[in-house]
Amino acid sequence: MILTYSRNKYAATTDMSDGSLFVQTRVDDTVFSATMDMIVKPPLLEIISINGEILRACSEECQDAATLLQKAVGLQIGTGFIKTVNSLIGESYGCPRMADLVLEGCDQVILRFTVDPLRQILTKSAEELMDAHKMFVAGNPRLIGSCIAFSKESPLMAGVEL
């Protein structure tokens, strides 16, 4: 069977010398191709600069949508962020594909800060692993109830104060 459509999406973070993160997101699909680069500054995870380009789209009008990205400057990755980005950049008066690139990049920022503690946890022995996960979730209360592993019924949550 020959594919009718393909999509390749890539996002990556690089740590900068001043502690900020450089975030790159790329999407290349049968119809649409775009890039987004931004700098996010901890600890508030504020977007301090952002740039992007639409390389291919169904209409030439769509090329202008890259300028919408500037609306994300000053936003902080946190509660309500998805709704804010969608309302500023996406939805019926904007470009949901560019909003999606911003959200994709911001997901990677959160995951980047999760890699190091997880790397530590996953070096533990089977006996120590459960306690290590419990300590991790206790220190990251946003994870509680976020998925089946951190649900009330999960063995990883036994003894963790909710």
Add this chain to the structure above:
Amino acid sequence: MITFSRSKLVGVERLDENTLLAHGVLEDFIYAMELDVSVKQPDFEIVDIKGRMKRVTTPVCDQAIPKLQNAVGLRIPEDEFARKIHRVVGKEGCTHFANLLVECCDAIMQTAIYENIQQAPNKHDFLKEKTRSIPSLKESCVFYSKMAETTMGG
């Protein structure tokens, strides 16, 4: 040095006149997983999902695989579709599976819109017709909103 990266690859094939199948792969520094999602037209109803987790972080994560079935019966153009997926597949199962499923479903909709556009004698008329056959397209972005306005006007 790259400190985190995620790649998502989705391919969509047409199984028959009314069925599209998406195969999605997610690979990042932490997780690796795959999905096969079948969708029936014209309602874009999810009729089948199969998933595989190749790399996860906890011994509980694989209990999220059966939760993929919570999405069967949902229709991609319905209101709050992505939010529903993030609840019934993500929160009740795995957020990264939900993320990949939304990616696959979005790819399916893009396929339904743009499939055969290369053969269309007039691209604008082709897309105008799509706003009639896929009503949710009308409010999907500024381009289709404007197109819907001109269609209603003329």
